[in-house]
Amino acid sequence: METVHCQAASGAYDITVGKGSWQKISEFTGRKLLVRDGNVPNPGIEADGEIVLTPGEQYKTFSAVESICRAAAGLHLTRKDRFIALGGGVTGDLTGFAAAIYMRGVHFIQIPTTLLAMVDASVGGKTAADLPEGKNLIGAFHQPDAVLIDPGFLKTLSFTDLTCGLAEVVKTAVILDGELFEKLEQAGESTILAPDFDTLYPELVKRCCQLKAQVVEADEKELGLRAILNYGHTFGHAVEQKSNFSIPHGAAVAIGMNVAGTLAVTLGSWSADDARRQLELLKKLHLPVTVPVSFSSSELLEVMRSDKKNDASGIRLVLPEKIGKAQTVSGIPEQQMIEALEMCHD
Ligand SMILES: NC(=O)c1ccc[n+]([C@@H]2O[C@H](COP(=O)([O-])OP(=O)(O)OC[C@H]3O[C@@H](n4cnc5c(N)ncnc54)[C@H](O)[C@@H]3O)[C@@H](O)[C@H]2O)c1
Numbered sequence: 305m306e307t308v309h310c311q312a313a314s315g316a317y318d319i320t321v322g323k324g325s326w327q328k329i330s331e332f333t334g335r336k337l338l339v340r341d342g343n344v345p346n347p348g349i350e351a352d353g354e355i356v357l358t359p360g361e362q363y364k365t366f367s368a369v370e371s372i373c374r375a376a377a378g379l380h381l382t383r384k385d386r387f388i389a390l391g392g393g394v395t396g397d398l399t400g401f402a403a404a405i406y407m408r409g410v411h412f413i414q415i416p417t418t419l420l421a422m423v424d425a426s427v428g429g430k431t432a433a434d435l436p437e438g439k440n441l442i443g444a445f446h447q448p449d450a451v452l453i454d455p456g457f458l459k460t461l462s463f464t465d466l467t468c469g470l471a472e473v474v475k476t477a478v479i480l481d482g483e484l485f486e487k488l489e490q491a492g493e494s495t496i497l498a499p500d501f502d503t504l505y506p507e508l509v510k511r512c513c514q515l516k517a518q519v520v521e522a523d524e525k526e527l528g529l530r531a532i533l534n535y536g537h538t539f540g541h542a543v544e545q546k547s548n549f550s551i552p553h554g555a556a557v558a559i560g561m562n563v564a565g566t567l568a569v570t571l572g573s574w575s576a577d578d579a580r581r582q583l584e585l586l587k588k589l590h591l592p593v594t595v596p597v598s599f600s601s602s603e604l605l606e607v608m609r610s611d612k613k614n615d616a617s618g619i620r621l622v623l624p625e626k627i628g629k630a631q632t633v634s635g636i637p638e639q640q641m642i643e644a645l646e647m648c649h650d
């Protein structure tokens with residue numbers, strides 16, 4: 305069992321990675337409400353009450369948050385008690401949001417069961433629900449008091465959900481860790497895609513958690529540095545939205561990274577060789593890399609213009625400088641973004 309510490313400004317906690325780490329839940333006192341994704345069986349967590357969420361992003365609603373709070377009220381839970389999220393990013397975001405507002409804030413613990421939630425969503429304290437007007441439009445910063453990661457949960461994950469999680473691992477490597485990138489490059493396709501849950505995956509998860517924890521420690525509320533975690537996400541969100549969410553998030557991020565990488569090469573800020581390495585790694589992981597030709601670049605730009613991370617100088621993007629280092633930039637002429645999108649058409 306390995307531990308990564310996250311010392312966020314609003315709260316410090318341990319992230320434990322290893323087989324059976326969820327059993328540490330018994331070390332926490334107080335009463336517990338288990339919030340469980342309907343596709344994830346309870347491995348044996350003892351709780352005072354349980355609420356099962358209908359799986360799917362379309363159920364990441366305020367009404368789900370209300371159901372969690374009402375289940376807690378039904379059990380007369382107090383501020384000394386805890387919510388436990390067992391599921392992917394949707395369950396973690398909803399449970400964290402409910403924990404942030406129930407009685408003005410109760411403790412919660414993350415037990416992520418998808419790769420995406422293990423390497424990204426469960427760490428850092430961003431919690432949210434969607435509105436019909438847009439994804440993650442309501443939420444709160446609320447840190448968990450522990451993150452318990454057992455890579456064994458990944459055994460039942462679908463191939464698509466696994467590769468989508470790997471897209472976020474590639475993202476983390478490109479922006480922050482050249483060695484992690486090399487590890488992914490060197491790992492045989494069969495080792496990574498028919499995953500080895502005892503050695504490779506615990507290592508990948510632990511490294512991503514360390515890197516995310518460092519970013520969150522430096523900038524919990526995304527006033528600066530934390531924005532680099534959005535690498536591939538500005539072009540990616542536009543593609544995801546334009547596909548009416550038929551292209552899953554991680555797949556859209558993979559496409560977005562290829563477009564951002566292509567743009568960085570044309571701007572002269574990234575080498576063509578690094579861009580090629582990124583492209584080859586994404587392809588090895590069976591991730592898509594091209595923008596469907598039916599998606600008009602001007603419509604994609606339109607979506608990107610309404611991104612909540614933009615500033616007065618226009619669309620803000622994260623662009624790589626070398627493998628393991630990236631920066632946030634704005635003020636890039638839109639025509640150059642259009643050209644990069646078109647260079648990545650399928
Ligand atoms: N808070 C953050 O910082 C942050 C960061 C990234 C993403 N997110 C959010 O995370 C969400 C995406 O997370 P996700 O990809 O985990 O999606 P998800 O929670 O919808 O899970 C994906 C699918 O896998 C199923 N599933 C979960 N665990 C399983 C298991 N062990 N075996 C089999 N099936 C399992 C789920 O039922 C679901 O169908 C988005 O809503 C996104 O906004 C949040």
Ligand SMILES: [Zn+2]
Nearest residue numbers: 472537553557
């Ligand atoms: Zn993402």
